[in-house]
Amino acid sequence: MSFRSAGFRPTVLGSALALVLALSASAVMAQDAKPETATPAAVSTAATPAGAATAAAPAPAATAAAAKPGDATAGQAKAAVCGACHGMDGNSTNAQFPKLAGQSEQYIVRQLTSFKAAKRQNPIMMGMAAPLSEQDMHDLGAYFASKTALPGVADQALVERGQTLFRQGDAARGIPACMACHSIDGRGNPGAMYPQLASQHAQYIEATLKAWHDGTTWGDDAHAQVMPAIAKQLSADDIAALASYIEGLHGTDSQPASAP
Numbered sequence: 001m002s003f004r005s006a007g008f009r010p011t012v013l014g015s016a017l018a019l020v021l022a023l024s025a026s027a028v029m030a031q032d033a034k035p036e037t038a039t040p041a042a043v044s045t046a047a048t049p050a051g052a053a054t055a056a057a058p059a060p061a062a063t064a065a066a067a068k069p070g071d072a073t074a075g076q077a078k079a080a081v082c083g084a085c086h087g088m089d090g091n092s093t094n095a096q097f098p099k100l101a102g103q104s105e106q107y108i109v110r111q112l113t114s115f116k117a118a119k120r121q122n123p124i125m126m127g128m129a130a131p132l133s134e135q136d137m138h139d140l141g142a143y144f145a146s147k148t149a150l151p152g153v154a155d156q157a158l159v160e161r162g163q164t165l166f167r168q169g170d171a172a173r174g175i176p177a178c179m180a181c182h183s184i185d186g187r188g189n190p191g192a193m194y195p196q197l198a199s200q201h202a203q204y205i206e207a208t209l210k211a212w213h214d215g216t217t218w219g220d221d222a223h224a225q226v227m228p229a230i231a232k233q234l235s236a237d238d239i240a241a242l243a244s245y246i247e248g249l250h251g252t253d254s255q256p257a258s259a260p
Contacts, residue, residue, distance in 0.1 A: 154248025
């Protein structure tokens with residue numbers, strides 16, 4: 001059997017061309033049907049109904065848990081190392097170290113934070129504060145706030161002058177009354193983070209006021225600038241009288257204790 005070449009070629013070529021076109025069309029259809037490779041963000045956006053993308057997106061993970069109010073029981077264990085200088089109950093026996101007993105949690109947290117950030121300079125305390133978490137600070141603050149400061153004794157010769165400055169200030173010299181911030185009984189104002197002063201060692205108060213007078217600050221914010229500005233107006237005699245009066249200050253209605 002033989003085929004006529006002239007009649008075979010058109011038939012074969014026509015069939016082949018039809019097949020090629022069919023295959024090409026299938027390939028194009030398949031390509032159109034195949035989803036494009038997308039980034040995860042694009043896939044997520046495409047899969048999320050319009051207007052619901054924000055609501056459906058997962059919330060970012062918190063970088064750190066917020067500190068809870070201090071736990072005095074937890075703070076007691078953490079305060080063991082503090083006892084060497086400040087006393088186990090916050091009543092230091094060495095007058096160069098401040099009493100922490102009865103001090104507010106907020107104020108203690110503020111000072112530890114300042115030490116850790118090196119805004120308040122003290123080589124020992126900066127080292128102690130460095131490893132503390134915010135929760136540690138709150139726990140320590142709660143523990144010492146739960147304690148009571150032991151009463152001190154004022155020098156009777158300095159009481160009158162100290163009391164006048166503490167309660168009235170000296171308007172002529174731009175010195176406000178201490179009780180305006182620290183309260184009449186020296187218990188402070190926790191909300192404003194003004195510390196308790198009552199019964200604090202006179203030696204510590206005097207050293208601190210002198211340091212502020214000479215330009216030391218405990219930070220760079222407005223709160224930290226208050227006492228240095230006031231201390232600059234105080235004379236050495238003012239500072240001694242105030243420090244003694246504060247150590248003997250115990251309560252609103254009671255006179256400060258005085259040496260016989």
